[in-house]
Amino acid sequence: MRVMKWSIIALAVSAGTTQFAMASSQDDAKGFIEDSTLTSKTRMLYMNRDFRNGAGNIAKPTGGFKSGYREDWGLSELLNYQSGFTQGTIGVGVDAFAMGTARLDGGAGRQGNGLFATKSDGSPEDTQSKMGGAVKFRISDTELKYGNQFVASPVFSTDDSRLLPEVATGTLITSKEIKGLELSAGRFTALSSQTGMARDSINGKGQPGLTSANIAGATYQFTDNFVGGVAASDVEDYFKKQYINLNYTLPIAESQALNFDFNGYRTTSDGKELLGDVDNKIWSLAAAYSLGAHKFTVAHQRSTGDSGYNYGIDGGGSIFLANSVQYSDFNQRDERSWQGRYDLNMTSYGVPGLSFMARYVKGDNISTTDGEGKEHEFDFETKYVLQEGPAKDLSFRLRSAIYRTTSNNGNDVNDFRLIAEYPLNIL
Known part of the structure; x- marks a missing residue:
């Protein structure tokens, strides 16, 4: 699930534009060691899901489940x-990572939230670890990276919603030679899941894993307030996908602004059609009004075609839509959904680092074998980030979702998460 607060593309372009025919990034290179960085991120996640009916972990001999409660820590x-x-016309460098998890709580009868892999006896792994790296080259303001990496394209995006992120293996080229324009292209041949330590552990709902995914994209900052982006992918034997984003911010006063964010996908099955007949168009439009410490957002999302929107084999984060929220994506066949959201930043009230969010999303018109399906979700979130002291940037985040539906076999869920995270710049 991915929540679009502001267009990630708009933020990336406005932060990373370069000057054409001016000094390039490679001209400013200080050296392999001199520009090195080493960071760490410690994350603790407690998560429970209470499936009210229709789902569970331990099956009864007579059918159904003994328990629908899942809890991991x-x-x-x-x-x-x-x-x-390195300095010179062609710069050379490397990126590397090492990561691991440790289970604090959660047994075989309660696991299933995607925090840990499962051992052969059905119990969750106690510890897991993974390492990887990539080599990179840069000419002017164009960079090529090959190896293990984290990717954030709308059509191929590695997910980081649990303890560890997904990791993709392949090649990615990013070019920022012209001011305001960012071009990218890549080919990825493996994708590891958040609990899979193997190089290729993502699969498509019981189908073979990723064979290859070719992607391309472009974003352009037309003005200081308007940015647009397009992207496309070809995931071999699964589907082809196209994406468009338009993001416009209208300043009203010093502390007021109105933002419009449009996102759209078109997906069609390809090759062996390992996910079946995929045929979907889905779009969302969000309007957000900011007034000092307050932000009010309304959004509408609509799905059409012979199937719902499919993703996951191309990364668990490849859903840049307004109504992809904590539990549901509201992306089923023919679904229409509406969202109302309120954000409050307590900085203006003398408590910097504290924020609140409440959101309600309602979907209907879902095509099911039993007729029209409906779903709705209420989310509440609060977060506090320490602003100073030896633990500066340590954050605490509480997320709660109440989800109810007449589709998905009546799979009602209460979802609660508590996340503590501490980022640290070592070098």
């Missing part, structure tokens, strides 16, 4: 090293 550590580039 774990700790993860991610070390990320990024070298600088």
